[in-house]
Amino acid sequence: YRHYCDIGIAIGGGKGLVVPVLRNVERMSFADVERTIGEFAELAKNNRLMPEDLEGGTFTISNGGIYGSLLSTPIVNPPQSGILGLHSIQERPIALNGQVVIRPMMYLALTYDHRIIDGREAVTFLKTIKEVIEDPARLFLEL
Template identity: 65%
Template sequence: LKSFPRLNAEIQGEEMVLKHYYDVGIAVGADQGLVVPVIRSAEQLSFAGIELAIRDFAARAKNNTLTLEDLKGGSFTITNGGVFGSLLSTPILNPPQVGILGLHKIEDRPVAIKGQVVIRPMMYLALSYDHRIVDGLEAVQFLVKVKEFIEDPGHLLLES
């Protein structure tokens, strides 16, 4: 998101507001469906800190102890339908956010590599975005960057 600030922006009236903080909503399953608690200032947390926050939100969603404050104010959302078996879906924006990233189930699939068909774990990514702020080129560049980080997480450590 630091490299693609428009995906972390919002529209207020007639103006685009670029945010310099990253309050990332993480969709988690609850008995009544998905809820989206927000990891505040995610850029200040380690991978372990983010993982702990997600686990805490998931536990609190299951025992119904999330607060309204936990659920409001996100600047971008990540949802993972893959944990429920989804191979592909279109995530829906939660205004005023302008972007939501959908991750899907990792599944072995046949892939052509250097003229050979091989089996590789594959996962689809989906990005929904507000076209008034984010154009298609920027959206695709963001998805390619996310793909690169998933394929080689070490790059994320180098860029942070």
């Protein structure tokens, strides 16, 4: 659909939630992404983001978990293709090898424009996110 990734990052600013856009993320290193998000967070805190910082975007990531959110359905901001909502990590019971054990769990919620993204692709994306969260080395090894 697009040959670039401009990712909106929802950040709590001095006057509420704002979504600055990281441009051409596909060309950035992990360190560049982290640094740029930190810069945007500082600008947002001081209400110093510029209108062009908030325009465009192909996809947004929102972490309601930092505010205690357990689960929500994030809303796509047109013309973006989707939004990924991350939620609080909490210990929950799960079945593992026939036993009930307590493990840290986090719910993810993906909302997407079905005119642009096929359901199979969306599920594959969520599965990849799950695998990277469970084994972060995959991100750096590009597995």
